[in-house]
Amino acid sequence: MDSNLYVSIGVKLTVALIGLLIMTRLLGKKEISQLTAFDFVSSLMLSELVGNTIYDDEIHLSHLVFALIIWTILALGLEKFIALFPKISRYAAGTPDLIVCDGVVDFKAMKRNNLDFAQLGMLLRENNIFSLREVAYALFETNGSISVLRQKNPEEHIGNVTERQGGVSLPAYIIENGSINEDTLKRLGRDRKWVDQLLQLSGIADHECVLFAEWSDSSGLYYQLKEKKKA
Structure with missing residues (x-):
């Protein structure tokens, strides 16, 4: 492989890194957690763009710089356009x-x-x-x-506390969408019979009508029932 190619790849990588950092700052994204779905798709497109240009001998540095500039302009322009039309923003970025x-x-x-x-x-x-x-x-x-x-x-909110043993304990979901979580019961050293008794004390006949039930040894049972379907 020609030494000039090594130099070309190194220069392209450096320019691509600087260009991506500048673009990120221009778009105002300081953290990964701030990225929206559009930003994620944009980052994928940029990675393809940079990856395909770095190792291609026929694509020169000027082509890479041009592509980065055009993509930055398009991204900034789209964000400004979306800002002017909130309805489009809800579809593009979600709410x-x-x-x-x-x-x-x-x-x-x-x-x-x-x-x-x-x-x-x-x-x-x-x-x-x-x-x-x-x-x-x-x-x-x-x-x-x-x-x-x-x-x-x-403590004053909806739910039901059936036992209190003091101290602090980590809450766990014993029922999720009407289904008893067997793994959680095993970890707690309990069984389905205990769950049924717990629900009966709360006036609940069947665990299938419970959206979720959360248990902790220190705070007891906290639950929410499923919505009744309209006839």
Whole structure:
């Protein structure tokens, strides 16, 4: 391989890196967490663009610079255009979706965003929240993160506490969308009979009508029933 080719690849890589950093700053994206779906697609396109030009002898440095400039102009122009027309913005970048409203989980919103309770729990823990009883409102953002407004007094909110053993313990979902989580029960050293007794104490005849049930040894049971289907 010609030494000039090594030099050409090194120069293209350097220019591409500088160009991508400049473009990122111009678009105002300081963190990966700020990237929207459009930004993610744009980054994939840029990676293809840069990758295909770096190792091609027939594509000169000027071509790479030209491509980066054009793509930056297009991206900036599209963002400005979207800003002028909010309706287009909602389709291009999406809108935040209310997952929890006034302490009540919107399961339809969860399904729209392909979220299950395990993922919701992970997102809440990233906000230093370990129990749904602490959540008043939760917005699922367009970048995949979640924004949470806490309850003023979680103990006074809906749900039912059937046992208290003091101390602090990690809450766990024992029921998700009407299905008993056997793995969680095994970890807790409990069984389905215990779940049925717990629900009966709360006036619930069947676990299948429970959207979710959360248990902790320190705070007891917290649950939400499924919405009744209209006839």
